Amino acid sequence: MNFRNYLLAAIGASDLAILGPHLTEVALGPNHVLHEAGDRVNYVYFPSSAVISVVTPLIDGRSVESATIGYESVVGLIGALSGEPAHSRVFAQVPGAAIRLSAAKLRERSMDSPVFMDLLLRHVHASVSQAQQSVACNALHDATSRMARWLLMTADRIGSAQLPLTQEYLAIMLGVQRTTVTSIAGILKNAGLIGYRRGQIQIFDRVGLEAYACECYAALRQTSERLLAAKLDAADQA
Numbered sequence: 001m002n003f004r005n006y007l008l009a010a011i012g013a014s015d016l017a018i019l020g021p022h023l024t025e026v027a028l029g030p031n032h033v034l035h036e037a038g039d040r041v042n043y044v045y046f047p048s049s050a051v052i053s054v055v056t057p058l059i060d061g062r063s064v065e066s067a068t069i070g071y072e073s074v075v076g077l078i079g080a081l082s083g084e085p086a087h088s089r090v091f092a093q094v095p096g097a098a099i100r101l102s103a104a105k106l107r108e109r110s111m112d113s114p115v116f117m118d119l120l121l122r123h124v125h126a127s128v129s130q131a132q133q134s135v136a137c138n139a140l141h142d143a144t145s146r147m148a149r150w151l152l153m154t155a156d157r158i159g160s161a162q163l164p165l166t167q168e169y170l171a172i173m174l175g176v177q178r179t180t181v182t183s184i185a186g187i188l189k190n191a192g193l194i195g196y197r198r199g200q201i202q203i204f205d206r207v208g209l210e211a212y213a214c215e216c217y218a219a220l221r222q223t224s225e226r227l228l229a230a231k232l233d234a235a236d237q238a
Contacts, residue, residue: 005046006072007123008099015116019109024100028052028092030164034075035086041079041103047071049096051157053173054088054131064138064175066131068093068150070157073123080106081120093173094158094165126223133223137216143176144184145214150174151194151201152209152217161203167196188212 003009011019028034028050035041037057045052052075054067066088069075079086080103110117137146150173154163167185171178185201188194193209195202203209210217 051094053093148212
C-alpha cells in the first residue's frame with residue numbers, strides 16, 4: 001500500500017499487515033471538528049491532503065493555534081496513547097483526505113510492537129517540538145513574520161500556492177484582530193508576494209515571502225524533513 005502520509009508510509013510490513021484492515025479513508029470538510037477540548041480521543045487521523053489545526057481555547061472565547069499537522073505526521077497521537085482527554089480543539093484547517101484508525105487499535109499494536117512504538121514516539125517528539133516552537137513564536141515574533149511562516153507551512157502541506165483561507169480564519173490562527181490580518185495582507189500584497197480575494201490567498205513570490213518569515217519556519221520545516229528521512233530509512237529497510 002502506498003500512502004502520502006509520512007508516518008503511514010514508514011510503518012513496517014508486519015505492523016501494516018495488522019493495522020491495514022482497520023485503516024479507513026475519510027473526507028474532512030472545512031472546519032470539520034475531530035475532537036473538542038475535554039473529549040476522549042477515539043480515533044487518530046493521518047492526513048494526506050487535509051491540514052489540521054490544534055488550537056487552545058480560552059475562557060473568554062479566544063483561541064490560539066499551538067500546532068498544525070499535515071501529511072508529515074498524525075493527529076491525536078498523544079491522547080490516543082495515553083487514554084487521557086484532549087486539551088485542545090482539533091479541526092480541519094484545509095479540507096481534504098485523511099486515513100482514520102481507532103485509538104484502541106493503535107494502542108494495542110504499539111504495546112505488541114516495539115518497532116511501531118519507536119516510530120510513534122519519534123512523531124510524539126516532533127509534535128512536542130512543534131508546540132514548543134509555536135509558543136516561542138507567538139510570544140516573541142511579530143504578526144507579519146508569523147503570518148508569512150503560517151502561509152508557507154500551509155502551502156508546503158497542501159502542495160499548492162493557492163490557499164483556501166479567509167482573513168477571519170487567519171486572525172484566529174494567529175491570535176490577532178482581523179484588522180491586523182487585513183493590514184499585514186495589504187503589506188504582503190503591495191510587495192507583490194501574495195494576492196487575495198474572498199476565501200483564497202495566492203502566493204506569488206515564495207522566496208520573497210520566506211524573507212518575511214521568522215526563523216520558526218525553517219525550524220519547523222527541518223522537523224518535517226527529519227520525519228521524511230525516517231520514512232525513507234524505513235523504506236530502505238523494508
